[in-house]
Amino acid sequence: MRFLLVICEQVSPKDTEPVRNGSISDSHSNAEPERMLKCNGYQVFASSLEEEIRQKVREADAVVLQLPIAAIRGWEQLLLKWKAVPLLWWCSAATAASSLESCEDDIAVDGILTPSMSAHELHWALHLGAKHFFERQQWIDERAQLVSRLEERKWIDLAKGVLCEINRISEAEAYDVLRKRAMNERKRIVDIATSIVKAHQQLRT
Helix, strand or coil: CCEEEEEECCCCHHHHCCCCCCCCCHHHHHCHHHHHHHHCCCEEEEECCHHHHHHHCCCCCEEEEECCHHHHHHHHHHHHHHCCCCEEEECCHHHHHCCHHHCCCCCCCCEEECCCCCHHHHHHHHHHHHHHHHHHHHHHHHHHHHHHHHHHHHHHHHHHHHHHHHHCCCHHHHHHHHHHHHHHHCCCHHHHHHHHHHHHHHHHC
16 A cells, blocks of 8 residues: 545635644644655645545545544545545544544544554554455445345245236246246346336236
């Protein structure tokens, strides 16, 4: 994991002014993860602009979200349209303080990075974040397959019911009809079942 994309909040012009009394301005805080990650050997691109992020995410090994938790969901949904990639939250004093009301929110982040991490800690946080991402993706894929199978089973059961009612045959015989028709037409059983159910629904309306 070498190239990291940092998504940060937009900084208004007033926030770019230096802050007195030894405190750190928002613009300095926004540059914090980019500077720290580069110092530890990572290639980094930081932006708050959607078009830049859309282009760069294609090259990224992971995305670091330097945002309050409440702002993560919107970016999470956008990023999913462009590329599935590990998401890590940059938990600084600023992002933590601005996220207190969102601590119960369900967000799909794969790990946390903090400003106090050493090079080794960063390495392991990114490594484990990537591992968690791949496990999460596998779970999402398996869930999608299960939902698809359940949907297919629903159509097949409905079609068997139609065939049983019309032809006065058993469920086993109805399934055999579906299977043979699918073989003859070189289609999936679920496609045959769907067409039967929809045709029957149209006839009844």
